[in-house]
Amino acid sequence: MKNRLRVLRAEKSWSQADLAEQLGVSRQTINSIETEKYEPSLSLAFKVAKLFGKSVEEIFLFNNERG
Amino acid sequence: MFVQKNTLTARVKLVNRHNLIKELPMNQQHSQSKRFDLLAWIITIMFGATFTLTPVVIHFYHIESFLRIIIAFVPMMMFVLFLLRFNHTVKSLDELGRRIHVETLVTAFVIMALFSVLGPCLSLAFQWKEAGEILQSIILLPIYYSIAAVIVRRRYL
Numbered sequence: 001m002k003n004r005l006r007v008l009r010a011e012k013s014w015s016q017a018d019l020a021e022q023l024g025v026s027r028q029t030i031n032s033i034e035t036e037k038y039e040p041s042l043s044l045a046f047k048v049a050k051l052f053g054k055s056v057e058e059i060f061l062f063n064n065e066r067g
Numbered sequence: 068m069f070v071q072k073n074t075l076t077a078r079v080k081l082v083n084r085h086n087l088i089k090e091l092p093m094n095q096q097h098s099q100s101k102r103f104d105l106l107a108w109i110i111t112i113m114f115g116a117t118f119t120l121t122p123v124v125i126h127f128y129h130i131e132s133f134l135r136i137i138i139a140f141v142p143m144m145m146f147v148l149f150l151l152r153f154n155h156t157v158k159s160l161d162e163l164g165r166r167i168h169v170e171t172l173v174t175a176f177v178i179m180a181l182f183s184v185l186g187p188c189l190s191l192a193f194q195w196k197e198a199g200e201i202l203q204s205i206i207l208l209p210i211y212y213s214i215a216a217v218i219v220r221r222r223y224l
Contacts, residue, residue, distance in 0.1 A: 024161070025161040025162065025163070026160075026161050026163065026164060028163065028164075028224055029161050029162065029163040029164075031224075032163055032223050032224060037222070037223050037224075038163055038166075038223050040162070041162050044162060
């Protein structure tokens with residue numbers, strides 16, 4: 001699953017730690033999501049979407065080939 | 068909709084060029100010291116020490132009767148404390164941390180099973196009786212857990 005988290009975060013000039021604090025997760029989690037090593041839970045995906053004022057589909061792109 | 072990866076990186080660097088240190092990969096950043104749980108380490112070490120030393124103390128000092136029963140159950144009490152603290156630590160983690168913990172436990176048990184089979188094989192092949200007993204021992208679980216933690220963390224971090 002691809003995502004635009006890094007770009008959106010950069011637009012806000014937030015560090016990974018800033019974003020992690022606002023979402024209530026660790027910075028490692030943000031890093032793993034950005035590098036696409038970890039796919040966030042549905043609740044975290046919605047939290048991210050709400051924080052950036054976008055829909056989940058605008059941030060996360062489901063890749064059918066990889067699942 | 069999605070920009071090329073190279074463009075993404077360039078854009079991030081442009082926006083955050085004064086904060087490039089924040090963009091370093093995880094393995095190049097210092098871990099957060101606040102995550103170090105001193106109490107958990109103390110309890111773990113105490114459990115290990117009591118589990119190892121209790122049989123020695125009972126046998127060498129020939130402790131009998133009621134005191135012997137109390138001393139014999141000290142490691143069990145420490146283990147309960149260890150489990151409580153472990154539970155607290157896992158609950159305090161975020162979703163990725165919990166996932167890593169669960170996958171580490173599963174991997175540790177798989178490694179333990181592998182070594183449990185390897186032990187008797189070594190015993191038969193090299194007539195090395197102790198190998199079977201040592202490798203089947205649950206005392207090695209922390210070592211298996213450490214190996215599993217390295218494997219799982221490499222996958223996610």
